[in-house]
Amino acid sequence: MSVLNLPVFSCSLDPASRSRDLAFMSSELLRRQGHRSEVVDLTEYELPAFDNAQVFESTSFTALHEIISGADGVVLAFPIYNWAPAATVKSLIEATGATGQDGRRSAWFDKVVTFVCAAGLPHSYMAAAAMGQSLMLDFKCMINPYTAYISERDWEGSNELEAGRADHLAKTLRVHAELSELLADRTYSSEWEI
Numbered sequence: 523m524s525v526l527n528l529p530v531f532s533c534s535l536d537p538a539s540r541s542r543d544l545a546f547m548s549s550e551l552l553r554r555q556g557h558r559s560e561v562v563d564l565t566e567y568e569l570p571a572f573d574n575a576q577v578f579e580s581t582s583f584t585a586l587h588e589i590i591s592g593a594d595g596v597v598l599a600f601p602i603y604n605w606a607p608a609a610t611v612k613s614l615i616e617a618t619g620a621t622g623q624d625g626r627r628s629a630w631f632d633k634v635v636t637f638v639c640a641a642g643l644p645h646s647y648m649a650a651a652a653m654g655q656s657l658m659l660d661f662k663c664m665i666n667p668y669t670a671y672i673s674e675r676d677w678e679g680s681n682e683l684e685a686g687r688a689d690h691l692a693k694t695l696r697v698h699a700e701l702s703e704l705l706a707d708r709t710y711s712s713e714w715e716i
Contacts (some may be wrong), residue, residue: 526594526702528552530638532563533600533611541608541640543681544672544691545599548638552597559597562589564610572616579627587618587629595634595702597695602641602649612653619661621714628663631712634705636698637669638691644673662712664701668694701714 530552532545552559565585567582577583590596600611618629637650647681649667657663668690676687683691 523556524703524706526557526699527592528557528559528595528597528699528702528707528713529589529593530559530597530599531611531614532565533598533608534640535565535610536601537565539601539640540674540677541599541601541638541673544638544640544670545597547683547691548597548599548695549668551692552699555696555699557697557699562586564614569613569617572613574620574622577617578620583617586610586614590618590629590633593633595636596630596705597636597638597698599638600640602639602646603658605646607639607653615653623640626715628661628714630657630663632662632664632705632708632710633657634664634666634698634702636666637671637695638694639669639671641671641673644671644675647671660714664705666694666698666701667699670694691701 530545530549532542534541548560549559569582570577570580598611601608621628654665658665670691672687678682678684
């Protein structure tokens with residue numbers, strides 16, 4: 523087994539975020555498998571709203587683009603608001619996924635991507651489907667078919683997951699690492715293409 527670079531992005535701006543807790547749990551599970559995994563907390567980056575112009579001058583854009591580009595796989599941990607992923611995760615993808623002038627290239631091409639979602643209720647478990655489809659079709663990402671969807675009902679106490687959900691989170695991240703390793707030696711490289 524090779525040591526992979528598998529960052530986990532905490533995509534919530536809420537100071538009491540459950541998805542941030544899940545990001546740290548996810549990173550720890552990946553490190554226990556022997557991989558490099560840092561939590562990239564978007565509260566520390568102040569990424570400007572995507573405007574397809576000034577955002578590219580931001581030091582936050584440069585740093586986040588570099589982290590994603592250098593990753594073997596990416597975990598996105600985010601809250602579900604109004605039956606959809608939080609706007610912060612979409613803004614991250616829009617900025618670091620943009621390709622344009624001056625040799626700018628999307629950081630997302632051919633990445634293995636896993637979703638770890640925090641939600642209030644268990645009903646919106648398919649909320650990330652459209653985002654997964656976009657990553658797959660636009661950037662030829664491999665979307666992990668295992669999504670860790672954790673609702674408020676799945677927590678025991680302040681920061682312990684119910685055993686079944688903890689097991690599912692662990693399995694989701696084992697699959698993430700395995701897919702990332704299997705695809706590390708892919709023979710192709712994708713660009714914008716339909």
